[in-house]
Amino acid sequence: MKFLFIVQGEGRGHMTQAMVIGELLLKQGHEIGAVVLGSSTRRRVPDYFLDAFPCPIHRIQSPNFVTDKANKAIKMGATLWDNLKKLPRYTASIRKLDQVVVAEKPDCVLNFYDMLGGIYAMIYPYRSSFVVIGHQYLIYHTDFTFAQPGGIQKQLFKLNTKITCWNASKIIALSLWKPERMSAVKNFSVWPPMVRKSVRTALPYSGDFFLVYIVNSGYAREIFELAKNFPDITIVAFWDAGEMPQKYQPLANLTFHQIDDRLFIEKLSQCKAYLSTAGFESIAEAMYLRKKTLMVPVEGQYEQQCNALDAQKSGAGLGAKNFDPQLLAQLTDSYSSSADSFEQFTEWQHSLESCFAEWMQEMQDSKTPVAK
Structure with a gap:
């Protein structure tokens, strides 16, 4: 056909x-x-x-x-x-x-x-x-x-x-x-969900950094303030900011990358937890790699509010109004409680x-x- x-x-x-x-x-x-x-x-x-x-x-x-x-x-x-x-x-x-x-x-x-x-x-x-x-x-x-x-x-x-x-x-x-x-x-x-082969073949482990993907580059200021106020947290972020260089490191504990498919999957498989503006596919990829997600829907985008609610119900992680560092600690501490959810998701995805x-x-x- x-x-x-x-x-x-x-x-x-x-x-x-x-x-x-x-x-x-x-x-x-x-x-x-x-x-x-x-x-x-x-x-x-x-x-x-x-x-x-x-x-x-x-x-x-x-x-x-x-x-x-x-x-x-x-x-x-x-x-x-x-x-x-x-x-x-x-x-x-x-x-x-x-x-x-x-x-x-x-x-x-x-x-x-x-x-x-x-x-x-x-x-x-x-x-x-x-x-x-x-x-x-x-x-x-x-x-x-x-x-x-x-x-x-x-x-x-x-x-x-x-x-x-x-x-x-x-x-x-x-x-x-x-x-x-x-x-x-x-x-x-x-x-x-449609999980890509490159994600399905990745070998996940828990590293020492949080991964961030922001759809609208305006959220970069919030990520910057988070890294600045909590220097013990290491953040690797991906954004779509065409006027910026391929790699931008404004702080010792914060690095921004332009969208790069291969590098993003590599970092997703290695991160401690994932911070996202509640995009459906990347949440699914994080679940497949057994990464808890803190989801902050884009302000004014109702669909993403539904995404965050649905994903939280599925055991993907937590929905929030901002990238709260206290929630990051709660996210990583609750990993064991999500193991069954990740297992059920993987079986469903297969x-x-x-x-x-x-x-x-x-x-x-x-x-x-x-x-x-």
């Missing part, structure tokens, strides 16, 4: 998911005709993603968050207004996406939580079959817990998720925990290939000619 990927480029987790699924598809002899990446000037596309696919990668401009001047908190009002102003650009993006789909004639379009991908499926429902993959779709499972209070942010999160899966013939939700009961939603499945095989069989059984 021939596939085409649409990948939301705002979060690196969606890129990771596409890479893992791509590897499984190619391993079984399927074809990936093209990858369409919804990106913006706010994030640099990592080289490891560009090198992961033996096919063209087309970039389109896709809706994005707007942060405050400190590049820390999400400004929801400004985000809505900025994206409304860019509607002509997004219309051009949908036209470009359609050109790629028409040229490639895929049997299936896999959308990794890109909003324009959902809008495209609504406008052109007969171009192909559409399948969506993402941890956000877990909101459709009965056992999912929403962060409180929800308010307008919760409603916008649910609306965005709904748009991304318009006209989807299959919804695949990713979860840190294995569900004990089926969902009532039609054509809905829950899969374990079922990924069987979930994939079951879906592939469903695809083969239901395959019919598609109007182009």
Whole structure:
């Protein structure tokens, strides 16, 4: 079968998911005709993603968050207004996406939580079959817990998720925990996280430093103050600050690195514990490597509040409003109590290939000619 990927480029987790699924598809002899990446000037596309696919990668401009001047908190009002102003650009993006789909004639379009991908499926429902993959779709499972209070942010999160899966013939939700009961939603499945091979083959041990990954570079000031006020704590941090050097060491106990896939996995496997802004995929990778995580959701990003709540429920670590050093001590002291959670997670993650095989069989059984 021939596939085409649409990948939301705002979060690196969606890129990771596409890479893992791509590897499984190619391993079984399927074809990936093209990858369409919804990106913006706010994030640099990592080289490891560009090198992961033996096919063209087309970039389109896709809706994005707007942060405050400190590049820390999400400004929801400004985000809505900025994206409304860019509607002509997004219309051009949908036209470009359609050109790629028409040229490639895929049997299936896999959308990794890109909003324009959902809008495209609504406008052109007969171009192909559409399948969506993402941890956000877990909101459709009965056992999912929403962060409180929800308010307008919760409603916008649910609306965005709904748009991304318009006209989807299959919804695949990713979860840190294995569900004990089926969902009532039609054509809905829950899969374990997409943990990369490079993580699965890493050899973890507990080093003497804390690892930090910050999505928005504005959180660097908070990490700097933590290292400055507690010189006995060693921190290795990764950020996406294009104007800074590859390696930056402002303090003897604090080093910042630009995003580097290989180095990040190496440090994740060696750290004492992991500090994160509650991105789903990196939490899953930390759990696989048996690293407890302190999760501080990006301010104003409701989805990450849900991620932190869900991950804490799964035994991944602790959710917090800031990187509190007292919580770091609590995190490392509670390692033994999380051993069972890590074991259950690993067992659940190892079922990924069987979930994939079951879906592939469903695809083969239901395959019919598609109007182009």
